[in-house]
Amino acid sequence: MFDEPYRWVDAINQRRDYIEDQLKRSSPVIAVSVEEGILLVSFYRRTPKLFELYDRMAMGSIGHPADLEAIRMSLINTAHVEGFTRSSKDVSIRRLVMFNLSPKLKTAFEDVMSSPLIFRGVIVEAGVFPKDDQFIEVDFDGQVSPVTMSSVISSSEEVSDRVKKMLPSTIMAVGDALPLIIDSCFAGNFDVTDIGLDSEGKIVDEAMYREQKEKFIKERVLDIQLVDRFRGVMKPLSMP
Amino acid sequence: MTTPDRISGSLLDLLKQHHVQLPGSSHMEGTATVSPEIQATTILAFHYKEGVLVAGDRRATAGNRIMANRVEKVLEIDGSSVLAISGSPAQAIEMARILDHSFRYYRRSQLDELSLEGRLRLLAQLLKDNLPMAMNGVGGVVPLFITMDPESGGPHIYFYDILGAHFEGTPFAVGGSGSLEVQGVLRFLDRWGSSDGLSSMGKKEAIVLSLRLLETASYFDSATGGIQERDRIYPVIKLVTREGIETVSEGFIRELMEREVQGV
Secondary structure (H helix, E strand, C coil): CCCCHHHHHHHHHHHHHHHHHHHHEEEEEEEEEEECCCEEEECCCCCCEEEEEEECCCEEEEHHHHHHHHHHHHHHHHHHHHHHHHCHHHCHHHHHHHHHHHHHHHHHHHCCCCCCCCEEEEEECCCHHHHCHHHHHHHHHHHCEEEEEEEEECCCCCHHHHHHHCCCCCCCHHHHHHHHHHHHHHHHHCCHHHHECCCCCCCCHHHHHHHHHHHHHCEEEEEEECCCCCCCEEHHHHHH | CCCCCCCCCCCHHHHHHHCCCCCCCCCCCCCHHHHCCCCCCCCEEEEECCEEEECCCEEECCCCCEEECCCCEEEEHHHHHHHCCCCCCHHHHHHHHHHHHHHHHHHHHHCCCCCHHHHHHHHHHHHHHHHHHHHCCCEECCCCEEEEECCCCCCEEECCCCCCEEEECCCEEEEEHCCCCCCCCHHHHHHCCCCCCCHHCCCCHHHHHHHHHHHHHHHHCCCCCCCCCCCEECCCEEEECCCEEEEEEHHHHHHHHHHHHHCC
């Protein structure tokens, strides 16, 4: 079936379309550097999308829950074996992503005879100071993109770019940054006109915006987690 | 991507899959003909008004030789428990490392905290696995374990024997070669002391008592370092409360030493 190169390329392209289609329904995940650590925010209906991986490290992801679980466990296992046999200081997201996750995702994506992993995520590592924070975005085909200060994982580049414009542009305290991030996360679920926003993300119809937001929050769980740069652990925060 | 073992949540199983050698996994042959093993200690823990105080001296000895004077014997485990160690530091520190990693691994992989019974059982298992080493005369460990009970929300003290049997210490538990003196004093104070039992003591009072107890133990036991003011070596004291674990600063210990231990 795949004895001719173009057939393999064709199969890969179909696979890409299939995964992108599966990710279309996903609500965004946002990670932002704040003074106290890295703040992760998402809305979910049934299964959480934010997970602690190791000391100072966490993952925010969208995709199929079973695939997220397999990837989460693989990263946790690798990090803990490495941290136990060497030192927790030898565990880094750069090594976890480059030597563990990315090759596995690429192999799974290109093996057209097996089911693909439906996954898109960001792996974060809180540093001692905000300037030391690391974000690595990883896609289902194994592509990695290190980014700075914030990351938006969503169904498409267009949505991510739009949401990113609404995020804080400087390092803020958690209390100040959180309302902005929650609003951005909410806005990433809709076309702007459906919730009373203009193309810049500014509110033009206050009543519509409030009504849509209340309805949206009521139907979902708002998950807010802080990777604490001082204690090194991820802890849940409640809505402001 | 291989199918993960989601049910176990056991770091020990994971490490075995990766062929990592664990304490007690290599049994010693024959009788002990090695040099005297490094040992330690006086460790103590008692309930006070706000939680549990855990303290330990800093000395490690091998026979008559003082091997180290700055050993940390009161070790924080996963931000919610404390292991105070007596016996062989090599095995005990490794056990602390396994416990710390295991609790974290369980929480992260299972998205839940390991139960109180699960935590107690894991330490018991480590001690049981270490028994062949202990029976050979090297590597014996007798710890105190202070951990939060999710149901009551407060800290509890448990003491273990070398086989892994564990019992709750109410209102105190002690360990190490200097523990006999300390045990008697604690019992006396709890029964006939001026305050309404150890559990009614305030924070400062509790810290002063722990310093005086360690000083008393070092008076009779050469393996207990006590407080070595000249070298600025002070005991490690941790307070386990509902709010978390606090390490008492050396500055505060020095201040109390000068005013409440040496100055009276």
